[in-house]
Amino acid sequence: MSVSSGPVSALDSPPVERQVAGDMIRRALPVAPVLVIVAALIWGLDGGFSAAYGLAIVLANFALAAAALSWAGRRSVVLLMGVAMFGYIFRLALVAGAVLAVKDLAWVELVPLGLTIVVTHLGLLFWETSKVSASLAFPGLKPDQRSA
Amino acid sequence: MRNLFELALVLGQQEKGLGALGAGIGYGAAAIGPGIGIGYVVGNAITAMARQPEAAGMVRTTMFLGIAFTEALALIGFVVFILLKFT
Numbered sequence: 001m002s003v004s005s006g007p008v009s010a011l012d013s014p015p016v017e018r019q020v021a022g023d024m025i026r027r028a029l030p031v032a033p034v035l036v037i038v039a040a041l042i043w044g045l046d047g048g049f050s051a052a053y054g055l056a057i058v059l060a061n062f063a064l065a066a067a068a069l070s071w072a073g074r075r076s077v078v079l080l081m082g083v084a085m086f087g088y089i090f091r092l093a094l095v096a097g098a099v100l101a102v103k104d105l106a107w108v109e110l111v112p113l114g115l116t117i118v119v120t121h122l123g124l125l126f127w128e129t130s131k132v133s134a135s136l137a138f139p140g141l142k143p144d145q146r147s148a
Numbered sequence: 149m150r151n152l153f154e155l156a157l158v159l160g161q162q163e164k165g166l167g168a169l170g171a172g173i174g175y176g177a178a179a180i181g182p183g184i185g186i187g188y189v190v191g192n193a194i195t196a197m198a199r200q201p202e203a204a205g206m207v208r209t210t211m212f213l214g215i216a217f218t219e220a221l222a223l224i225g226f227v228v229f230i231l232l233k234f235t
Contacts, residue, residue: 013204017212065219066212073208077194084190084215085183092179092222099226103234110235114227121223125216132209 011074020132021066024124025059035120039112047112054116057098058124061091171233178225185218 032055040048065087072083095117102108193211197204 011204012201013208016205016209020209020212062216065215069208069212069215077197081190081194084186084211088183088186088215088219088222089179092219092226095223096226099230103230110230114231118220118224118227121216121220125213125220129213129217132213 011076013073015066015070015073017066017069017073020128021062023131024062024128027127028055028059028120028124035116039116043109043112046107047109049107050109050113051116053102053108054113055120057095058117058120061095061121062124064091064094167233171229174232175225175229178229179222182218182222185221186215189214189218 032052035055036048036052039051043050068083068087069080072079099113099117103110189211193207193214196207200207
């Protein structure tokens with residue numbers, strides 16, 4: 001008879017949010033230069049800088065969300081709820097602040113900055129979702145043990 | 149003549165103020181929907197974890213992705229607001 005070695009409480013589960021965010025950041029790093037070059041070709045050097053800044057905002061947003069949710073998930077599910085809700089408002093304010101703080105600077109082009117934020121956020125999510133869906137449906141075929 | 153100039157100035161300021169008000173309302177409205185959505189996602193994830201604690205890892209993975217997808221709506225709203233207001 002085998003004894004399950006899985007978590008016995010919701011608080012015992014591993015910090016999966018960090019693993020997912022880490023996967024997304026690892027996948028974004030090789031794509032980032034391509035994105036910056038494309039933005040630079042279309043909008044000039046300022047567009048490239050703006051795209052890089054937008055990418056940094058998105059990755060920081062993912063990392064912050066993962067760190068906060070992992071931290072709360074280890075403590076209490078009630079805290080998880082609070083951190084998820086207030087974290088959403090806090091991170092949205094941070095993103096808004098990060099964009100509004102630089103909008104008048106000479107090297108900022110708002111169109112590539114905004115497009116990069118939306119495209120990178122959604123692109124990384126769809127990419128990660130396809131990997132997570134595959135690993136949940138076929139755990140034995142998981143291509144990378146680090147992915148959730 | 150001077151009155152006409154003052155009237156144009158006031159109307160221009162009003163238009164600017166109404167534009168800012170509209171952009172603010174639009175951004176706020178774009179943030180409310182995802183807020184409700186994240187509430188649903190996390191609430192149901194907590195219910196799932198309470199019913200099946202051994203599946204908490206999978207539930208939290210799905211919850212994190214659900215939160216991020218929902219948050220994308222707010223980010224789209226914010227980007228549209230920025231582009232409409234400042235370009």
